[in-house]
Amino acid sequence: MRAVLEGEWLTQGPSVEEFESTLVGYFGAAHAVVCANGTAALHLVALALDWQPGDVVLVPAVTFLASANCVAYVGAEPCFVDVDPSTLTINPCEVERHIIRLKQQGRRVKSVIGVDMAGHPCDWVALRALADRHGLTLVDDACHAMGASYHGVRVGSCDHADLTSLSFHPVKHITTGEGGAVLTNDPRVAARLRRLRSHGMERNPELIPDWEGPWHSDMMELGYNYRLTDFQCALGASQMRRLPAFVAARREIASWYDALLGGSTDFQRPKTAPWAEHSYHLYLLRVPFGHDSRPDRRTFFGRCLQRGIQLQVHYRPVPLNTYYRRGLSTETVTEAFPNAMAYYREAISVPMYPDLTRDDVTRVVGVLRASLVS
Numbered sequence: 001m002r003a004v005l006e007g008e009w010l011t012q013g014p015s016v017e018e019f020e021s022t023l024v025g026y027f028g029a030a031h032a033v034v035c036a037n038g039t040a041a042l043h044l045v046a047l048a049l050d051w052q053p054g055d056v057v058l059v060p061a062v063t064f065l066a067s068a069n070c071v072a073y074v075g076a077e078p079c080f081v082d083v084d085p086s087t088l089t090i091n092p093c094e095v096e097r098h099i100i101r102l103k104q105q106g107r108r109v110k111s112v113i114g115v116d117m118a119g120h121p122c123d124w125v126a127l128r129a130l131a132d133r134h135g136l137t138l139v140d141d142a143c144h145a146m147g148a149s150y151h152g153v154r155v156g157s158c159d160h161a162d163l164t165s166l167s168f169h170p171v172k173h174i175t176t177g178e179g180g181a182v183l184t185n186d187p188r189v190a191a192r193l194r195r196l197r198s199h200g201m202e203r204n205p206e207l208i209p210d211w212e213g214p215w216h217s218d219m220m221e222l223g224y225n226y227r228l229t230d231f232q233c234a235l236g237a238s239q240m241r242r243l244p245a246f247v248a249a250r251r252e253i254a255s256w257y258d259a260l261l262g263g264s265t266d267f268q269r270p271k272t273a274p275w276a277e278h279s280y281h282l283y284l285l286r287v288p289f290g291h292d293s294r295p296d297r298r299t300f301f302g303r304c305l306q307r308g309i310q311l312q313v314h315y316r317p318v319p320l321n322t323y324y325r326r327g328l329s330t331e332t333v334t335e336a337f338p339n340a341m342a343y344y345r346e347a348i349s350v351p352m353y354p355d356l357t358r359d360d361v362t363r364v365v366g367v368l369r370a371s372l373v374s
């Protein structure tokens with residue numbers, strides 16, 4: 001790290017390639033393109049897949065806003081899809097129903113974005129089959145899921161998804177302050193992502209018409225400054241060496257919560273599919289607030305906070321946001337996304353980060369139980 005700060009490069013030095021090759025080594029995709037943050041990674045995906053105004057891209061109703069915003073950035077339309085009630089990932093049956101409906105309406109459906117919610121992988125095998133059947137590209141927003149796998153396949157390998165996005169925001173599995181990456185097996189897509197990351201500027205003489213000399217770069221398309229600095233990449237490469245330990249710590253913390261809450265009717269865990277290995281970016285619980293003398297969620301949040309525990313909710317369904325709901329009533333949204341809305345009414349996220357000790361987890365669970373009562 002120190003060598004990088006004292007070195008000659010501040011942006012786009014040797015640490016960029018080092019970090020990218022570390023990502024390739026861990027995830028097993030052929031190419032990694034690092035960028036400014038996870039949202040920029042998704043924007044680069046949207047640009048590289050040529051989503052245009054009039055195109056439709058399917059997005060799960062329960063995710064972070066950025067998963068849908070990347071579609072809107074390029075003027076295409078996100079179509080929200082309900083989630084599977086047990087894993088909270090995009091439901092492949094619902095995806096197919098929407099594809100058929102949209103095609104009947106004459107709409108151009110381009111891609112499906114799956115989000116490995118909380119660290120639980122999507123059903124990528126089913127989604128790949130669907131994408132092939134309907135001629136769509138498949139994007140894995142894996143910002144929650146470094147270290148997760150399905151059927152023994154690592155998330156990020158791009159065995160099923162065409163492109164995978166990662167985030168290195170401090171709350172995620174590894175951090176570079178802000179940072180992100182796109183993974184792909186397609187060398188042409190990787191080259192395009194690199195060009196879009198730096199203003200759309202091409203420097204390869206073989207690709208520049210009427211190349212004039214070494215000073216000649218050609219802006220071939222509209223790109224952005226989405227680069228990640230050399231010193232952030234040095235941090236990223238060292239964080240990657242610690243990733244297996246971070247994932248193991250999160251899994252152990254989850255096993256403590258599981259043991260302390262197992263069998264509780266007050267606090268229910270979303271299920272992990274038998275083919276999935278979860279990587280626990282988040283630990284989600286469902287509580288039937290307001291039923292059988294349980295408090296409502298606001299009261300419960302307040303009681304937990306007074307006892308020193310800050311809860312969160314991941315996430316309020318994206319189509320409920322003013323920007324996306326376009327005046328629709330909550331009832332209409334609830335009818336369209338019954339599983340997302342049923343989850344949302346009951347959802348809490350409890351503390352989950354690698355430094356938590358067993359005593360911390362015991363204390364959190366004690367506060368949860370006490371706060372149901374008074």
Ligand SMILES: *Cc1c(COP(=O)(O)O)cnc(C)c1O
Nearest residue numbers: 037038039064066067143167169
């Ligand atoms: C964090 C996150 C992003 C965006 O990442 P940033 O690095 O914060 O821009 C996108 N999608 C999901 C699912 C995320 O959790």
